[in-house]
Amino acid sequence: MSRSFSSSAVANSIRAKVMLYSQYGQPDQVLRCVSHELPSSPKGKEVLLQTIACPINPSDINQIQGVYPSRPELKVQYGQSEPVAVGGNEGLFKVLAVGDQVSGLKEGDWVIPSNVNFGTWRSHVLSEESALMKMEKTISANQAATIAVNPSSAYQMLTLFEELKPGDWFIQNGGNSQVGRSAIQIGKKLGLNSISIVRNRDNLKELVDELTALGATKVITEEENASKEFGKTIAEWTNGKPIKLALNCVGGDNCTNMVRKLGQDGTLVTYGGMSMKPVTIPTTLFIFKNITAKGFWVSANIKRIPGSRENTIKAVQKMMEDGDLVDVKMYENPVSADASEEEVYQAFQKALANSNKGKQLVVFS
Amino acid sequence: MSRSFSSSAVANSIRAKVMLYSQYGQPDQVLRCVSHELPSSPKGKEVLLQTIACPINPSDINQIQGVYPSRPELKVQYGQSEPVAVGGNEGLFKVLAVGDQVSGLKEGDWVIPSNVNFGTWRSHVLSEESALMKMEKTISANQAATIAVNPSSAYQMLTLFEELKPGDWFIQNGGNSQVGRSAIQIGKKLGLNSISIVRNRDNLKELVDELTALGATKVITEEENASKEFGKTIAEWTNGKPIKLALNCVGGDNCTNMVRKLGQDGTLVTYGGMSMKPVTIPTTLFIFKNITAKGFWVSANIKRIPGSRENTIKAVQKMMEDGDLVDVKMYENPVSADASEEEVYQAFQKALANSNKGKQLVVFS
Structure with missing residues (x-):
């Protein structure tokens, strides 16, 4: 026709x-x-x-x-x-x-x-x-x-894996991604402290300021994440409180170095693999630190957890309405x-x- | 004196x-x-x-x-x-x-x-x-x-992570280790089917016969574990039933290839790292297969799960008394x-x- x-x-x-x-x-x-x-x-x-x-x-x-x-x-x-x-x-x-x-x-x-x-x-x-x-x-x-993919993913990862309480810490790579930016803002609204790992760049300070304005507690570079010495700085920031959750969308060394920052019984959640490299975790972190590594896929949760999509979207929508989660x-x-x-x-x-x-x-x- | x-x-x-x-x-x-x-x-x-x-x-x-x-x-x-x-x-x-x-x-x-x-x-x-x-x-x-370390570890790993029912499958590397041999026997007593990965050797048939006599359902070599084609053979063995649990004491490629054999929602439990290489898991297995990776340390469970040591030792002792778990x-x-x-x-x-x-x-x- x-x-x-x-x-x-x-x-x-x-x-x-x-x-x-x-x-x-x-x-x-x-x-x-x-x-x-x-x-x-x-x-x-x-x-x-x-x-x-x-x-x-x-x-x-x-x-x-x-x-x-x-x-x-x-x-x-x-x-x-x-x-x-x-x-x-x-x-x-x-x-x-x-x-x-x-x-x-x-x-x-x-x-x-x-x-x-x-x-x-x-x-x-x-x-x-x-x-x-x-x-x-x-x-x-x-x-x-x-609303259904990026902010919903961030909300579910921050609420479904660990019972995080106000004052608790999480760490994430891909801090400048859409999910990363959502996690920063949702985390702040939930009273959580966050460490976001970003790639170094010429205008790093600009990005750090931007993410800090969104509610990031700390923003670090991949180089700082890779440095053993930097662990002490993080321990000072957290006042020795264990980091309970790590969100991974990168994989490879970036992820391995991030997992090392997790505290006893911490959880690593993988939702992406932008580096195209797998998730590699030292054996000792599993055995002696009792780390758990899991995956996250928002599409699968629709079937796995009935009502999760509706509940998540309502919660995220409320944060958007209140201005806690900006465009x-x-x-x-x-x-x-x-x-x-x-x-x-x-x-x-x-x-x-x-x-x-x-x-x-x-x-x- | x-x-x-x-x-x-x-x-x-x-x-x-x-x-x-x-x-x-x-x-x-x-x-x-x-x-x-x-x-x-x-x-x-x-x-x-x-x-x-x-x-x-x-x-x-x-x-x-x-x-x-x-x-x-x-x-x-x-x-x-x-x-x-x-x-x-x-x-x-x-x-x-x-x-x-x-x-x-x-x-x-x-x-x-x-x-x-x-x-x-x-x-x-x-x-x-x-x-x-x-x-x-x-x-x-x-x-x-x-009794308190090797057979207790095998028993707890087979009972604390997945609700395995008779007929279910698990896979393990280090099949010839003390824990591996215990897992074979305890698994058989629990009605489970097992695939044990062992290193190739001159007297392989002798070892396969020995582990089979202990109750191993299948014994495969590291080379077979590494082969993509061999996945089809395993699928025939399991009749398409998902392998729910993998026990890892090796790490490295051996472990990665073993994790690929896990079914949807399966769990990898790491209790050792004999290869001195870390645990490496493809991102897609986390996201799309919803694999969980955890660690196991029998010493930590004494404190974490009150009564677990006593209950485990009694259960293992009973299997030894009955001749299900041999010296x-x-x-x-x-x-x-x-x-x-x-x-x-x-x-x-x-x-x-x-x-x-x-x-x-x-x-x-």
Whole structure:
């Protein structure tokens, strides 16, 4: 069907643009944008949504590359002859219309997907009400569009592994990452002291000041983390109190040196491996310091701990409302929800191409 | 005091020989044997003991080398001018006499220390009753003298970390070690299936047959453990059932390759590092397979889990009584309890020198 036909039928249907792929590979090679018609009057429990904003997360890219364990099923849909899946797992949508059996949502409401593999990279979608979680408009659209992955990960890692009490210490690498910045702020709100490890750089003082302003207790470089002597400085900071939790998204020597800073019975939580090197822990830390090493994956916790996603998002949303968790810097790639397939495609490709320069959002208007 | 004086005073006192050290270092350089008088009629809650047998454990050597976190306090005792500590942590003793307030022990009873750092390398000792645990004479003296460390470690690792049910699988490296052999037998008694990794050798079939006779379900070489293809063979053995627990006393690549065999949510328990290499675990196993890595130290569990030592020893003793856990091969170094300091010293030095050839016991008669 042509776009002109779609426009002429606007009263009865909406032309949704969808970023999909039929084989795994680099997103710029395997993603394409196709259109399909959606009824403008949903039935029963159906909810018609228009996308407000959706981020490019590293896990979205890994998923399309085929290297991510959790993947949407490839199936024949959207008028395609071969099985396809839609990109993206996180995003904010507004309700355009609801079916007559929808009880908890109305036109104009904000919603996010309540599970992974929703396929958020599209202009419109028809969803069951049960697959959606309502978001109050007490936070910014960008915050709501990105609440489920990075700040939720930080919140869960700080609350699910160790019973940290105000005054307790945690340490993390990747202190300048989105999760790292969230952990700094959430930690401060929980009364925790934090040590964040960052890469050395020309404008280090600027970054240290920035993270300190967010609530970081201490910011150290990878070189300081690697130095045995620096352990004494940390012991002075903590006044000998054991560091109970370490959050790792780097691996390799950075992680090994961080684990050495943990106190007796401490826990290392690994949620990423940016160095592409494995987690290496001296035997003595396991045997004599009784360190525990675990992994964290926010997507798995949705199934493993019922209610964890909702409870986490509510807690994080409250911190955002109260100003305890401030907007991270995001780069907006705007496009109209009525734009052509090519325009939507270009907006996503631009966001993908720049995704290593900072958090990219495709924003529909 | 001379030995002749001691002999003449046998009615009132006993001449105890003690292997002690006043500074950390190699046992053959820092250990010496000294004598001191013990009253032959203990008072109150005291119990007079003569050593039956005591093993040389690797941790005893590490303790004397000063590289072991749990160490006896060096204090001025046994007529020495400088602070000293007594070697050894495990051993079996017989009661020679008890004080009038001792209620649970009588002459001839067998006892083992109920805590670490008892200092077992000696001919006689005067102890409080509360520091002793009575052993029934339903197992051999050698079994009783070595029950608290190796088989107890195997039992606790198989029961404290994962709720293993009959038919479940575990995997271990160091399959030919004392702990490994205990784990094979205890695992079989608990209805568990085991995969034991051993080093390749000329007489491999002989070792495989020996471990299989002990109850090993499967015995594989380090090369097979390292091979990706071999994972399929293991999956056939387990019929796709996830391996829930891995016991590690080696570290390095051996351990990494073993962890890859664990199923979803599996646990790696590290209790040794014979390769002198750390524990290295791929990030993806933590994040996507939800592997947990922990450490195990039987000495720490005595304090951490009250009653664990007693319960464990009773359970292991029952398996030994029933013939489910057979005597491991031990090398006896005999010496008389009345022997000279030099003779006792030589017996221990011989045992220490041969401790890499198999489990060495100093046996007093």
